Amino acid sequence: MIALSRRETLLGLAATFLPLPVSATPSEVAESIVSVFGDRPIAEGPIKLELPALAETGNSVPLTVSCETQAFGRVRRLAVFAEMNPRPMVCVASFGPMAADARITTNIRLASTQDVVCVAELEDGKLITSRQSVRVVVGACTTLPGRY
Amino acid sequence: MKRLALAVAASLAAIAGSAPAQETPPVSGYQFLLPETQALQDDDFANPGMLWVELGGKLWDEPAGNGTSCQNCHGAPEAMRGVGTRYPQWSQTEGRVISLEQQVNQCRAERQQADPFGYSSQELVSLSALVMHQSRGLPMSVATDGPAASAYRRGKAYYETRRGQLNLACSNCHVDQVGSRLRGEPISQGQVNGFPIYRQLWQDMGSVGRMIAWCNDAVRAEPLAEGSQMAVELELYLRSLGNGLAIETPAVRR
Amino acid sequence: MRNTRIRVPETAAAGDIVEIRAMIMHPMDNGFTYTTQGTLIPVDIVTDFTCTYLDEEVVHVRLEPGISANPYFSFRLRALRTGKVEFAWVDQHGEKTVAEALLTVK
Numbered sequence: 001m002i003a004l005s006r007r008e009t010l011l012g013l014a015a016t017f018l019p020l021p022v023s024a025t026p027s028e029v030a031e032s033i034v035s036v037f038g039d040r041p042i043a044e045g046p047i048k049l050e051l052p053a054l055a056e057t058g059n060s061v062p063l064t065v066s067c068e069t070q071a072f073g074r075v076r077r078l079a080v081f082a083e084m085n086p087r088p089m090v091c092v093a094s095f096g097p098m099a100a101d102a103r104i105t106t107n108i109r110l111a112s113t114q115d116v117v118c119v120a121e122l123e124d125g126k127l128i129t130s131r132q133s134v135r136v137v138v139g140a141c142t143t144l145p146g147r148y
Numbered sequence: 149m150k151r152l153a154l155a156v157a158a159s160l161a162a163i164a165g166s167a168p169a170q171e172t173p174p175v176s177g178y179q180f181l182l183p184e185t186q187a188l189q190d191d192d193f194a195n196p197g198m199l200w201v202e203l204g205g206k207l208w209d210e211p212a213g214n215g216t217s218c219q220n221c222h223g224a225p226e227a228m229r230g231v232g233t234r235y236p237q238w239s240q241t242e243g244r245v246i247s248l249e250q251q252v253n254q255c256r257a258e259r260q261q262a263d264p265f266g267y268s269s270q271e272l273v274s275l276s277a278l279v280m281h282q283s284r285g286l287p288m289s290v291a292t293d294g295p296a297a298s299a300y301r302r303g304k305a306y307y308e309t310r311r312g313q314l315n316l317a318c319s320n321c322h323v324d325q326v327g328s329r330l331r332g333e334p335i336s337q338g339q340v341n342g343f344p345i346y347r348q349l350w351q352d353m354g355s356v357g358r359m360i361a362w363c364n365d366a367v368r369a370e371p372l373a374e375g376s377q378m379a380v381e382l383e384l385y386l387r388s389l390g391n392g393l394a395i396e397t398p399a400v401r402r
Numbered sequence: 403m404r405n406t407r408i409r410v411p412e413t414a415a416a417g418d419i420v421e422i423r424a425m426i427m428h429p430m431d432n433g434f435t436y437t438t439q440g441t442l443i444p445v446d447i448v449t450d451f452t453c454t455y456l457d458e459e460v461v462h463v464r465l466e467p468g469i470s471a472n473p474y475f476s477f478r479l480r481a482l483r484t485g486k487v488e489f490a491w492v493d494q495h496g497e498k499t500v501a502e503a504l505l506t507v508k
Contacts, residue, residue: 056182056333057348057402060470082468086434090468093477096459100419100478104461107470109432137332138349138402141434193409196472199427203405351429351471 029081032089033119036079037127045128047078047118058110058140065093066103067120067128074123075102084114086141109140172326172337174390177401180336185348189400197277197346197398200270200353204278207271213262218275221259225278232280232395233288236384238295245299247380249276249355267375273353277344280397288341288395290387303385306378312369333402338363339390340383342399349402356383403499404428408489410503414481422453422460425474426491426499432467448473450492455505456485481507 033042050064067075080090093104102120110116117131178186189195208218208225222228235248246254252275253264265272292300307318321330322338329335343356354362357374360382364371372379405427414420426448433445447467453460453475460479479487488502 052182052184054182056185059348059351060188062184062188080468085468087467089466091466092464094459094462096454096461098455098458098460098479098482100480103478104463105474105476106463107474109468109470141432193407193423194425194474194476196425196474199405199407199425199472202407203427206405 026083029083029088029117032081032087033079036077036089036092037119037121040125040127042119042127042129045120045130047120047128047130049116049118049130049132051116051132051134054135054137055110056137058112058136058138060107061110061134061136062105063108063116064103064105065118066101075120076123077121078102078104079119079121080108081117081119082108082110082114083117085109085111090116110134110136111139111141112136172323174339174341174393175326175337176341176390176393176396177336177339178342178396178399180334181400181402185400185402189342189396189398195346195398195400197344197353197400200274200277200344200346201281201398203270204274204276204281207275208278212256213260216260218255221255225282228279228282230283230286232283232397233286234290236299236380236387237291238299244377245296245380245384247355247357247375247383248279249273249357250375250380252276252279268355268358270353273344273355276355277353277398280344280395283395284397285394287392288387288390290384290391292384292388296384299381299384300388302378303381303383303388306382307385312364312367314367316367318363337389338386339393340386341390341393342396342401344397345399345401347401353398356386404491406489406491406499406501408487408501408503410487410505412504413506413508416481416483416507418481419478420481420505421476421478422487423474423476424451424453424489424501425472426451427472428491428493430465430467430469430471430473446494448491448493450490451475452490453477453479454488455479456482460487481505483507 047065047067051061055061065078065080067078075095077092077094079092081088082090090108095102113135115131115133117129119127119129121127178189192198205225211217232248235251236245239246249267249272252272256262256264310317318338321335325335326337327334340356344353346353355374357379360379361371361374407425409423411420428448430448431443431446435443437443445467448465451463451465461477463475465473484507485505486502487505489500491499
């Protein structure tokens with residue numbers, strides 16, 4: 001039989017009952033950005049992220065992302081990442097020839113208070129990024145299991 | 149927040165200005181939400197509950213059992229305006245108080261000769277949402293006298309009885325602590341005028357029965373089964389607390 | 403075919419920017435929730451949403467579990483001439499749900 005110290009036993013117990021780690025590391029966020037756009041330089045840019053300052057439920061947070069197209073030419077893709085979610089990538093929207101502008105509204109899940117990051121790919125292949133912080137009262141992944 | 153403060157202030161003013169015996173006027177759970185959630189409920193397209201209302205509309209026209217549909221007897225769903233305000237109500241044929249969901253199932257069994265839907269099934273909550281939605285804006289008005297009086301009393305007793313490992317009665321929070329916060333969330337009066345609701349926590353539609361079971365679980369009590377007689381009688385009491393509040397189905401809640 | 407809701411204005415003038423809205427009934431199980439019996443519900447999501455107008459793409463969205471249940475999208479297209487606005491959702495099992503509406507351009 002393996003002898004366990006009190007500390008190891010307690011850590012083991014904690015690991016049994018605590019939920020799995022529910023936030024990505026900064027390197028995982030960077031990796032998922034690379035998985036979408038490849039390893040390219042990213043500059044700060046005028047992407048507008050409309051999010052409530054305080055979200056009462058992380059299960060559904062209204063989000064509108066838009067990127068002014070006049071100054072930058074067409075926007076090919078907009079990708080949204082939530083830095084503290086267990087899986088940081090939220091969605092990738094690509095805009096076809098019939099889109100009036102690079103703008104999309106949806107509802108996203110947020111695990112906790114965090115920054116939401118958007119990366120836009122312009123027609124010439126340049127990447128720009130912007131971020132917006134949101135305070136979340138009750139996270140999407142850490143709430144009581146949805147029994148009943 | 150401002151609206152909540154106003155609502156609570158209005159309630160307090162009403163208490164101060166009235167006879168001591170008078171109860172706090174009912175305030176819809178809507179007033180305890182942040183503006184983004186209120187906006188989602190108010191938007192008839194983006195409100196996810198409308199998906200269930202629409203599904204209910206399809207089921208309404210769908211023949212079942214002996215080939216009849218809801219529409220054959222009742223006509224268009226719009227004809228049900230006002231019906232939802234009265235449930236749960238006394239049923240002469242059943243000899244007890246029944247919920248709207250049970251009334252739908254009774255129709256299915258007797259008039260359509262079809263198998264009843266499960267109480268927590270998507271079909272039943274959709275039909276119930278459809279019928280309640282027709283009464284949106286009308287004041288809730290359940291009867292608590294006559295044959296329903298004893299059910300009302302049992303519901304009230306349940307509401308005021310402490311239970312579960314946390315030893316809390318519904319009234320400990322939803323009467324005594326309205327407007328206080330439970331961690332980050334404001335405590336509402338627990339009004340059910342918006343049910344069936346689209347609940348963000350569930351990411352799904354649920355009836356009053358589902359909410360009662362959830363609340364039981366939250367105070368670590370044995371959950372009342374959805375559709376059990378005690379749950380229906382508790383629903384009657386909950387609805388009576390909100391008599392006069394406008395129906396909001398499908399409401400969106402946290 | 404899952405239950406969907408779409409909103410496309412019935413008419414528009416040529417050159418108008420019109421708002422399109424679309425929603426599908428789907429739980430978007432994110433792999434972090436449990437059944438009443440305590441078993442983990444595996445990831446089950448819609449992975450792709452596409453909207454086309456006059457057979458050309460308006461928007462395509464790749465969805466991840468970070469999108470809320472009953473995914474909702476709203477975006478804008480420029481009306482050119484009368485034609486169909488078509489919507490398609492594909493879930494992770496490859497099941498496709500479609501919807502369409504006619505946009506009349508005057």
